[in-house]
Amino acid sequence: MTLLDSFIWRAAFAGVGVALAAGPLGCFVVWRRMAYFGDATAHAALLGVALALATELPVAAGVTLAALAMALTVSAATGRTYAMDTMLGVASHAALATGLVSVSFLVGVRIDLTAYLFGDILAVGRGDLLVIYGGAVAITALIAWRWDALLLSTLNADLATASGVDPGRERLALTLALAVLVAVALKVVGVLLITAMLIIPAAAARAVARTPEGMAVLAIAVGAVAALAGLAASWHLDTPTGPSIVVVAAALLVIANAGAVLAGALTRRAGRAGR
Amino acid sequence: MPDSQAALPAEAGAAAPLVATRGLAFGRDGQRILWDVDFAVRPGEIVTIVGPNGSGKTTLIRLLIGAEAPTGGRLERRPGLRIGYVPQRLAIDYTMPMTVRRFLALSGGTAAEGVRALERVGIPDLGDRQMRALSGGQFQRALLAQALMRRPHLLVLDEAAQGLDQPGTARFYELVGELRRELGCGVVMVGHDLHVVMAASDRVVCLNGHVCCEGPPVVVSAAPEYRALFGLGTRGAFALYRHEHDHVHGEACAGGEGCEGDAAGGRRAG
Numbered sequence: 163m164t165l166l167d168s169f170i171w172r173a174a175f176a177g178v179g180v181a182l183a184a185g186p187l188g189c190f191v192v193w194r195r196m197a198y199f200g201d202a203t204a205h206a207a208l209l210g211v212a213l214a215l216a217t218e219l220p221v222a223a224g225v226t227l228a229a230l231a232m233a234l235t236v237s238a239a240t241g242r243t244y245a246m247d248t249m250l251g252v253a254s255h256a257a258l259a260t261g262l263v264s265v266s267f268l269v270g271v272r273i274d275l276t277a278y279l280f281g282d283i284l285a286v287g288r289g290d291l292l293v294i295y296g297g298a299v300a301i302t303a304l305i306a307w308r309w310d311a312l313l314l315s316t317l318n319a320d321l322a323t324a325s326g327v328d329p330g331r332e333r334l335a336l337t338l339a340l341a342v343l344v345a346v347a348l349k350v351v352g353v354l355l356i357t358a359m360l361i362i363p364a365a366a367a368r369a370v371a372r373t374p375e376g377m378a379v380l381a382i383a384v385g386a387v388a389a390l391a392g393l394a395a396s397w398h399l400d401t402p403t404g405p406s407i408v409v410v411a412a413a414l415l416v417i418a419n420a421g422a423v424l425a426g427a428l429t430r431r432a433g434r435a436g437r
Numbered sequence: 438m439p440d441s442q443a444a445l446p447a448e449a450g451a452a453a454p455l456v457a458t459r460g461l462a463f464g465r466d467g468q469r470i471l472w473d474v475d476f477a478v479r480p481g482e483i484v485t486i487v488g489p490n491g492s493g494k495t496t497l498i499r500l501l502i503g504a505e506a507p508t509g510g511r512l513e514r515r516p517g518l519r520i521g522y523v524p525q526r527l528a529i530d531y532t533m534p535m536t537v538r539r540f541l542a543l544s545g546g547t548a549a550e551g552v553r554a555l556e557r558v559g560i561p562d563l564g565d566r567q568m569r570a571l572s573g574g575q576f577q578r579a580l581l582a583q584a585l586m587r588r589p590h591l592l593v594l595d596e597a598a599q600g601l602d603q604p605g606t607a608r609f610y611e612l613v614g615e616l617r618r619e620l621g622c623g624v625v626m627v628g629h630d631l632h633v634v635m636a637a638s639d640r641v642v643c644l645n646g647h648v649c650c651e652g653p654p655v656v657v658s659a660a661p662e663y664r665a666l667f668g669l670g671t672r673g674a675f676a677l678y679r680h681e682h683d684h685v686h687g688e689a690c691a692g693g694e695g696c697e698g699d700a701a702g703g704r705r706a707g
Contacts, residue, residue, distance in 0.1 A: 192532045193530055193532055193533045195530075310542075310543050313543055314543050314544075316533070317527065317529065317533075317535075317543070318524055318527050319504070320499060320502060320504045320522065320524055321522055321524055321527065323502055323503050323504040324502040324503070324504070324520045324521075324522030324593065325520075325522070325544055325545075325587065365532075368532055368534065371534045372534050372536060372567070373534055373535065373536055373539045374533060374534065374535060374539065375539075376534065377533075377534055
């Protein structure tokens with residue numbers, strides 16, 4: 163376990179762990195157009211931090227609870243009075259603001275707000291790694307177990323029902339996974355960039371994937387490469403690590419799309435030459 | 438299929454229904470959408486539901502497949518019933534890559550069964566194609582192949598031929614008829630293209646919130662209730678399709694009034 167004595171290796175493992183969970187889950191966030199939903203859930207994390215510090219609960223548990231409560235509230239409330247995006251915008255920013263206000267009330271606790279907002283991957287300890295991998299394995303296992311049912315209910319709720327799948331239950335599974343992911347990714351990229359780790363690798367993978375499984379695996383790969391390259395860049399260029407990881411992921415997305423366009427053009431040219 | 442029209446329903450009458458409703462009712466937000474619906478499908482039988490827009494056709498389908506729960510009456514499915522469902526629309530988001538082969542596998546079954554299903558619906562070479570790259574007709578066939586993967590006792594098609602041209606629609610329903618014979622399954626369809634749909638059915642149920650009339654296609658298309666609903670009567674307000682002049686105008690006037698009032702009531706309610 164000497165490898166884990168080095169903070170840079172712990173950071174690397176943490177980044178890959180987040181990518182492992184965020185890749186497949188991010189695909190569903192993209193397919194089901196849940197990006198705003200992800201934001202609202204992630205922004206509730208600060209409230210969870212305040213809750214945990216006030217009640218001496220572990221931070222991961224507080225964050226998961228707050229994120230889950232937020233996700234369930236938002237899913238129950240949407241479509242009632244306001245349009246989906248209005249509702250989510252309100253929930254997302256209200257949660258963030260309330261979180262910021264409530265941590266300021268905590269007396270006798272000095273917390274590094276920047277670390278919670280943008281992540282502090284270089285400060286990941288062994289305990290954090292345990293949370294990250296525990297959560298990541300749980301999320302990946304849940305998604306792998308429900309995979310076909312999740313895909314079917316994402317495609318068409320009635321088709322899923324006719325095949326004996328309950329779309330409501332599958333949505334609940336995703337909501338649960340999302341709440342756990344918020345706790346997993348908090349230390350690595352922070353509240354504000356969690357959604358980025360969900361949607362950017364998945365969107366990059368979309369450019370080249372041909373099947374849903376392919377897209378999920380590629381999203382893991384893109385996330386992992388982004389985490390490692392972002393970490394390296396941050397080390398050499400002395401830039402903030404969480405944002406560096408997201409910048410690399412975004413760059414990979416651009417490259418993947420450019421590559422797909424280029425490959426398409428070459429295929430067409432080869433097709434013309436062949437005739 | 439014309440030869441089977443008279444014989445099949447009587448034959449099938451002996452078998453227990455795959456799905457049956459009695460006094461079925463469904464409402465939402467205080468509005469009644471369906472009421473007093475007695476409906477049954479037996480193995481080997483093709484039943485078509487017709488009715489004007491907003492008559493509750495899709496709602497009835499969604500009740501049959503279990504996507505909605507009745508608010509009144511009874512709905513019974515045969516225990517262990519496997520349903521193959523072809524939805525009215527299936528929008529595959531461009532963010533989701535999905536080959537035809539993979540799509541079929543979602544509904545269960547082996548890869549070999551997938552190959553056979555594609556062959557059966559006439560698109561054997563399209564397994565590797567992206568679903569989004571299929572033409573309208575190919576897409577509907579892929580949906581039908583997916584329904585076959587369930588090895589269904591009951592095929593449920595909700596305006597499955599929507600967007601196909603006339604010959605394409607005719608071929609599609611011909612295929613459904615063949616599959617019914619091969620699998621011995623019951624079929625429930627909703628159709629807009631009345632002419633084709635009715636020719637392919639053993640029994641037609643004319644729906645407008647409740648069951649207006651039902652019976653073999655020739656009987657229903659002559660029924661005053663049906664004619665009133667579809668504008669073959671005096672007013673023509675519901676002309677959903679350019680009908681063939683195979684009917685006698687005077688006949689429709691006789692009984693037309695009653696159901697037209699009925700139809701207006703249904704519209705107010707639904």
